[in-house]
Amino acid sequence: MERKIYNPIQKDQVTFLKTAADTNGEYTLVEVELAHGGGVGLHYHKTYSEKFDCLEGEVQVQLGKTVHNLKAGESATAGQNINHLFRNRSGKPCKFFVELRPASRGFEQSLQIGYGLAKDGLCRPNGFPKDKLALAWLFDISESNLPGWMSIFEFMLRKQAKKARIKGIDRDLTERYVKF
Secondary structure, eight states, rough: OOOEEETTTTEEEEEOOOOOOTTTTOOOOEEEETTTTOOEEEBOOOOOEEEEEEESSSSHHHHHHHTEEEEOEEEEEEOOOEEEEEEEEESOEEEEEEEEESSOOOHHHHOOOOOOHHHHOOOOSSBBBBHHHHHHHHHHTTTTTOOOGGGGGGHEEEEHHHHHHTTTHHHHHHHHHHOO
16 A cells, blocks of 8 residues: 655655554654645654655755755754754755654654645645644644743643544544544
8 A cells, every 4th residue: 555645735745654553663754755845843752753864855954953954865863852843945846754763653643634634625724724623633643842932832732632532533533534
């Protein structure tokens, strides 16, 4: 089974090469094809590290306050609790691997669901789900955290994620969009 997902809003594609199930929880490995202008804002993870290996083009990775412009063959790793982001500002598409250690099933599911919602027209132009409870739950299962002053919003997001579980939104989204 091909494990590719496409986000029509961000115009990027993710191919799941190794999932938590494939590696017995050791790591998750995805290949990302990122359009110019795409990326993910500043965040961090408490439970896994995220390694970026550039395959084609140029991907910008910020670790803490340091920005790395990775070209083919170069890599950078955001360890646990390190603020990071990635983006493509090169003017053309880029391709890179992202490896999470240990694996994160929540990360894998959040991508499948988020891209599925985008495909079905259920996201705003910024790529965020229109349903605030779905957004909060996806943030929660991806094990993402907001740095600095933005962390004041985490309490509300976690509370909304709990509400999403109580209402069964988690089950509905998982049944509808998680295919592997």
